[in-house]
Amino acid sequence: EWNENGLAGAYRFLTRVWRLVLENSDKINDSDIDFSKISKEDKALIIKLNQTIKKTTDAIEANYHFNTAIAACMELINEVQAYINVPFTSEESAKILGYVLKKIILMLSPFAPHFCDELWELLGETSYLFNEAWPSYDERFLSADDVTIAVQVNGKMRGNFDIAKDSPKDIVEKTALELANVKKHLENMAIVKIIVVPNKIVNIVVKPL
Numbered sequence: 472e473w474n475e476n477g478l479a480g481a482y483r484f485l486t487r488v489w490r491l492v493l494e495n496s497d498k499i500n501d502s503d504i505d506f507s508k509i510s511k512e513d514k515a516l517i518i519k520l521n522q523t524i525k526k527t528t529d530a531i532e533a534n535y536h537f538n539t540a541i542a543a544c545m546e547l548i549n550e551v552q553a554y555i556n557v558p559f560t561s562e563e564s565a566k567i568l569g570y571v572l573k574k575i576i577l578m579l580s581p582f583a584p585h586f587c588d589e590l591w592e593l594l595g596e597t598s599y600l601f602n603e604a605w606p607s608y609d610e611r612f613l614s615a616d617d618v619t620i621a622v623q624v625n626g627k628m629r630g631n632f633d634i635a636k637d638s639p640k641d642i643v644e645k646t647a648l649e650l651a652n653v654k655k656h657l658e659n660m661a662i663v664k665i666i667v668v669p670n671k672i673v674n675i676v677v678k679p680l
Contacts, residue, residue: 484545485586488579491548492572492590495555499569499594510560513567516550517612520571523547524608527578537582544578551575569594574606622647623674624656640667647673 509517523543530539551571559565573594580587580600588600615636620643622630630650634643644665647653653675660677667673 484541484548485583488548488575489586489590491551491555492576492593495568495572496594498555498559498565499572500565501569501595502566504563504566504570506563508561509563509567511617512554512557512560513564514612515615516554516567516571518615519547519550520574521608521612524574524578524606525613528605528608531581540578541582544575547571547575576600577603577606618670620647620670621672622650622653623672624653625677626674627656629653629656636670640669643667643673647675 506517523546526543527540530536530543551568554564555568559568573591573596576587576590576594577600584600591598591600617633618636619631619633621628622632630647630652632646632650634646644667647665648657657675657677659680661680663676663678665673665675
């Protein structure tokens with residue numbers, strides 16, 4: 472289905488991808504990644520990449536929803552932009568940046584083949600993209616190990632904390648109660664009950680002493 476309504480938006484997106492690769496090509500390290508040395512920020516980007524590969528592959532193969540595939544790549548580009556806007560947090564970060572950018576180019580190549588071949592060459596590759604294998608996702612990196620738990624006191628947000636996914640309820644409660652701002656709002660209060668929604672929220676119900 473072809474029309475000219477989306478041309479300006481497509482041009483802006485492709486220009487953004489081009490600049491992202493061009494302006495960061497000198498930061499890339501093509502060595503193998505040591506996943507035992509990656510930082511929290513590195514891992515978050517790797518997880519987003521694998522989620523995008525799965526979503527893009529499913530959208531193309533299962534129902535030909537090309538707009539869904541491109542939208543997923545756009546989301547990943549946003550994550551990459553945020554990733555490079557702060558100093559690299561580990562010695563593996565430069566390797567991860569190159570790895571992710573190359574996967575993005577591969578995923579966009581069915582939609583903009585000549586454009587992506589130019590970027591592929593810009594990153595030092597000598598092959599043609601149509602000879603490259605489609606990226607596959609790693610099941611280990613489809614979800615984060617950590618989750619952010621919100622903490623409420625009588626329904627009002629008083630803080631949050633990161634903790635391992637599916638942590639025991641008593642550990643979650645203890646961590647919530649130790650937050651400085653939560654302690655402040657528990658002063659002169661008696662705890663009536665603590666409601667824990669796994670991996671999401673802790674609501675502490677209190678009443679005056």
